[in-house]
Amino acid sequence: MKSWTCLFVVVFSLFVEVSSFNFGLDLGLSPKYYKKGQKVDLLVNKVESDHTQLPFGYFDLNFVCPASREKKPLHISLGEILRGDRLWESDFKLAFGKDISCARLCDFLAKVPQITFADRLIKQGYVVHWSIDGLPGATTFVSNNKNSKYYAAGFPLGFFEDDISYLYNHFMLVIRYHSEKKHPGMHTIVGFEVYPKSVVDETCPGSSKSYENLALKLPEGKKGKVAKLRIPYTYSVYWREDNSIDYANRWELYYANETHSASTKIHWLSFLNSVVLVSLLTLVVVIILVRINRLDSKNSDSSPNLALTAEIDNAFSKNAAWKNLGGAVTKRPVFPLLLSMLVSSGLQLIIATVGIILSVIIKSQLDYNKARGGEFSNYQGAFSSLALSCFVMSGILPSFFGFVLYKIFNNENLSVQIPPAKAVKLSILFSGFLPCLVLSVMLFFNFFVFAKESSNALPFGSIVILLILFFLIVLPLGLIGGYYGNKLKFNKKSIMFFSEKGKDSPNFVPQVNVSTTAKRALMSVIRNSTIVMLIYGLIPFGIVYVELSFIFNSIWLEKTTFYYMYGFLFLTTLSLIIIVSESTIIGIYISLVIENNPNWQWLSFRIGSSIGLYIYAYSIYYFFSLLNVQDFVSILLYFGYMALVSVLIGIAGGSVAVLTGMVFIKKLLTSTKAD
Structure with missing residues (x-):
């Protein structure tokens, strides 16, 4: 695949999002002068x-x-x-x-x-x-x-x-x-x-x-x-x-x-904590990559030793895990269409989120001398408009990358384009999944809000505008992205392939020699998907906890306050992406080495999406410990929208993990030599 083409699509989407805000949206930050009596x-x-x-x-x-x-x-x-x-x-x-x-x-x-x-x-x-x-x-x-x-x-x-x-x-x-x-x-x-x-x-x-x-x-x-x-x-x-x-x-x-000065100190302490966590995981990943590079240098007929410790070396047979690595890890994953749809949608969320944060930071810097205090939080309605525009403008991404991932995961003939009728259906599916999910939830809750005659109820005209945006902008962008994604030429040297040989490989059966009770317990933990999600989601949640608490306070608890520390939010987002990527590498490595389990695709997604579980669990704790909400509709809105946000963050984290897993497996395949 032409990696430069994918990079161009991502950078172009970010540029469109940022420039459409900075040059097309007037926040009214320029001073308005008054005369006496005016x-x-x-x-x-x-x-x-x-x-x-x-x-x-x-x-x-x-x-x-x-x-x-x-x-x-x-x-x-x-x-x-x-x-x-x-x-x-x-x-x-x-x-x-x-x-x-x-x-x-x-x-x-x-x-x-x-x-x-x-x-x-x-x-x-x-x-x-x-x-x-x-x-x-x-x-x-x-x-x-x-x-x-x-x-x-x-x-x-x-x-x-x-x-x-x-x-x-x-x-x-x-x-x-x-x-x-x-x-x-x-x-x-x-x-x-x-x-x-x-x-x-x-x-x-x-x-x-x-x-x-x-x-x-x-x-x-x-x-x-x-x-x-x-x-x-x-x-x-x-x-x-x-x-x-x-x-x-x-x-x-x-x-x-x-609490202004105290909260600033808390943000800095949180950032230092993130740096420490990132450094520790980076050290573990470096150790893993060094061991993998040794494989490439040895180039011997014996199966390479990829153990993290000497005890783990004895926990599995030398030839079982890596002898069939190329055939096992390149097998088609289960539900490849669903995985492609989730990963491409998560990529859209990440690009849109980064675009929003960068737009706010750039705009506040451009207007620093004119209205330093503006920093965008005084126009929260404009922030919502920016979020909507970034989400819409990034609509080309899920269909473009959805086609790329679908061909890779589904073992399609990469040199042949998908037939036009099927390509149109896939384009609509990839580009329409996320907007339909969000719109469906919003319209469902809108019935309850409308019954309460609240100003939060969307007027009929606004619903029509949202539908127009979906049908006249999002879907056409999706068709364009799908067209170019379908036509994209692949370079076998620069992409992780799930080759046809993977289909014909025998079913890979773990052959770990477990001799002690402790090792059996370790294996049972590794094979339990729920425990895996709880373990790998803890560190990413620790990264975002502080920013999450401030955002929750601004949205749910103290609505008259403003959240404005977007620089810290950007650093937290960047740290989260790094942590998820490194956790994925460690998780895949442990799964391959200890369990000899080559089904890394959905494992990666579970690792990355696990932060969504922690965020929703935190929202439950936050509701019962801090909020004093009693009416049914408000409770429904809180838990409903927090469930939606947690799912979206989970999808975004899962996409980072799967893409990281692809790069890591590619590195393993180029470093491991079969007997």
């Missing part, structure tokens, strides 16, 4: 809670002031829709630099269902998300030493005490701005703080603390009339010049929380 838009988005996976659009709440007729929803990206965002213009009248001591939005008359709904959301800890100039409305905190403050995106919908809920209905908005010296008379917004209060009447409390809170309970009504609760919504606005913060650093307060 209109400033406040956008309302959604409410969400750490205790449930069901966000709601702000104007979908039936107890807030509805939008006036002239206010419209903003056009948002598909990635933002997938996150449950619902951006709307609001009726807040803001003019840059002009304070408002008190303004009324509306007086809302709430009935029993509306009060009940508000009460439930407050007790579930829902927070409100607004934004000005791309900055989330933030709750302000002061560090324990009182030397600094930091922000948490969003503000609570209300509070409750003694089982009575109180709704925040007055909003004191503090907007901080920076005067630009390079642009006289122009200013940039560098902070947006919201201080909500619960007030029983329409009088704005200001800085006073002598006011009565608005309890969510119906007043006593007259006979024959339905009682209603009057909720007065008011706001005040204060503009504060703050030249200690410039536009490039305005996101620092969202990151500089109590």
Whole structure:
């Protein structure tokens, strides 16, 4: 096979993914300058809670002031829709630099269902998300030493005490701005703080603390009339010049929380731990490769000694394991089509993931001088859009490499192309497997979310767009990749072949001389696929544990925080790929030497995919130990999506392992001489 052709396909896919983001997607990181008195838009988005996976659009709440007729929803990206965002213009009248001591939005008359709904959301800890100039409305905190403050995106919908809920209905908005010296008379917004209060009447409390809170309970009504609760919504606005913060650093307060420095140290310690683990496994792999190279140098008629230790040398007969190596390990694996589909799909996931991380890192570096704090986490909807685009653009990979692997694993005549009708079916199968899996899971869960009227429910138009992307982009890319993969010429000197001779080789029967109970126990462990997966998945999970915990916290536990350490994530991903590759080499070597088992293909996949089991097990532990989720739909979404993510990571790890196994077996075949 022309290895340069495969390398070109991978590099080209990465280039398309990275360039399509860096040059085709505007994140709005360029500063927007304001003059005194200029209109400033406040956008309302959604409410969400750490205790449930069901966000709601702000104007979908039936107890807030509805939008006036002239206010419209903003056009948002598909990635933002997938996150449950619902951006709307609001009726807040803001003019840059002009304070408002008190303004009324509306007086809302709430009935029993509306009060009940508000009460439930407050007790579930829902927070409100607004934004000005791309900055989330933030709750302000002061560090324990009182030397600094930091922000948490969003503000609570209300509070409750003694089982009575109180709704925040007055909003004191503090907007901080920076005067630009390079642009006289122009200013940039560098902070947006919201201080909500619960007030029983329409009088704005200001800085006073002598006011009565608005309890969510119906007043006593007259006979024959339905009682209603009057909720007065008011706001005040204060503009504060703050030249200690410039536009490039305005996101620092969202990151500089109590645990910021400690978490950075944890990341560095985790990275050092990964380096140590990689170094230890690298040492073992080097020992194995040195022993294999000795085989090539000896070139004798006697069977080479590939034992890891002297005791293992005595555990198997000298001629049984390697005499038929060429014929045994090149036999066709079971379910070659399934293996080809899984490995090619895993390769797509790896390229898409690396493309996403590199795009984020490159974009943040390109925009460092303009908006260092942007670092992409302020536009999580854009992150979802990037992930979707990388996944779609890499659709050419699974069909291209699927054909290559299918021909190799299935012992097809490599010089003859697969007939067009069958080639089209295989192209659709290879390119459509992963998107169909993800779409099916998403649409299945969408029924439950839609029944709850959550903003996470995909609108019909978004579902149509996803289907259009699949049929008009993914499948055509798959057909193109399959066409070139089918036509690709193979070079027998540069690829691991599963030759026709492998089919005719006699069934390979392990001939290990096991003489002691300890050795029998060792053999039983090696032959148990479940134990193998548990053993080989432990070290890769140790590599990703720290980053995994931070990502889990950002997605499931503390949704108002941002995950932004993509440099560490890239290093962790690279370390994981190395660890999986080295574990695969060790696993195959032990399987061949001790057990004399030549069926390395699915063994490699099990070794690589074992990390998925650990991730799902960790998600179960995380749910019961840290999360406080009670409603059925949220529990279903959590375990369902974590199962999907674990499967996808397992497939990606399995593909790395199988490709590594192919290279390692090729090395063995070129170094081992049959009697």
